[in-house]
Amino acid sequence: MARRNRGVTRRERPNLLITGTPGTGKSTTASALAEATNLRYICIGDLVKEKEFYHGWDNELECHFINEDSVIDELDDAMIEGGNIVDYHGCDFFPQRWFDRVVVLRTENSVLYDRLTNRGYSGTKLSNNLQCEMYQVLLEEAHDSYDEEIVTELQSNTIEDISNNVSTLTDWINAWQP
Numbered sequence: 147m148a149r150r151n152r153g154v155t156r157r158e159r160p161n162l163l164i165t166g167t168p169g170t171g172k173s174t175t176a177s178a179l180a181e182a183t184n185l186r187y188i189c190i191g192d193l194v195k196e197k198e199f200y201h202g203w204d205n206e207l208e209c210h211f212i213n214e215d216s217v218i219d220e221l222d223d224a225m226i227e228g229g230n231i232v233d234y235h236g237c238d239f240f241p242q243r244w245f246d247r248v249v250v251l252r253t254e255n256s257v258l259y260d261r262l263t264n265r266g267y268s269g270t271k272l273s274n275n276l277q278c279e280m281y282q283v284l285l286e287e288a289h290d291s292y293d294e295e296i297v298t299e300l301q302s303n304t305i306e307d308i309s310n311n312v313s314t315l316t317d318w319i320n321a322w323q324p
């Protein structure tokens with residue numbers, strides 16, 4: 147529930163978006179962070195599949211076109227309440243008011259190449275995703291869509307990076323003042 151403090155309405159617990167190119171570690175980081183903080187983990191990809199919030203197939207990117215309005219309608223009450231960690235490889239269609247912090251995970255291209263080929267990506271899908279990371283598409287999208295002060299870029303190359311990132315974000319969540 148949101149509370150009014152010094153004339154500003156703040157959520158009891160913050161909402162975070164963990165974004166980045168596929169393979170940068172969003173689901174690993176977001177689920178570990180949810181476990182450490184008891185916030186709710188929401189994977190948009192899983193939600194879209196489970197509720198069939200999609201229409202048609204994007205041949206170029208080899209994924210469904212998602213029905214963005216359905217995703218927003220489905221999650222709006224939870225986001226107003228607060229305490230959510232959202233994982234998605236995009237950020238420009240969410241309402242800006244949803245997020246108190248936007249984290250963009252970054253991975254070096256050679257490391258990302260190995261992760262994506264291990265996942266079975268090849269051809270255009272592999273090169274599109276590597277280019278997405280190389281041209282920092284998600285970082286620019288986050289900067290274009292949210293206030294500068296809530297966007298953070300974090301490196302996600304090693305297991306140690308994951309523990310450091312989870313620890314930094316846990317401290318930030320625990321220090322949140324409604």
Ligand SMILES: Nc1ncnc2c1ncn2[C@@H]1O[C@H](COP(=O)(O)OP(=O)(O)O)[C@@H](O)[C@H]1O
Nearest residue numbers: 168169170171172173174261302303304305308
């Ligand atoms: N910082 C990291 N260091 C080492 N391995 C990682 C790191 N981040 C992710 N991985 C591994 O890379 C793969 C993809 O991670 P995942 O969390 O599914 O990425 P995303 O959700 O961004 O697609 C998984 O096998 C995961 O264990």
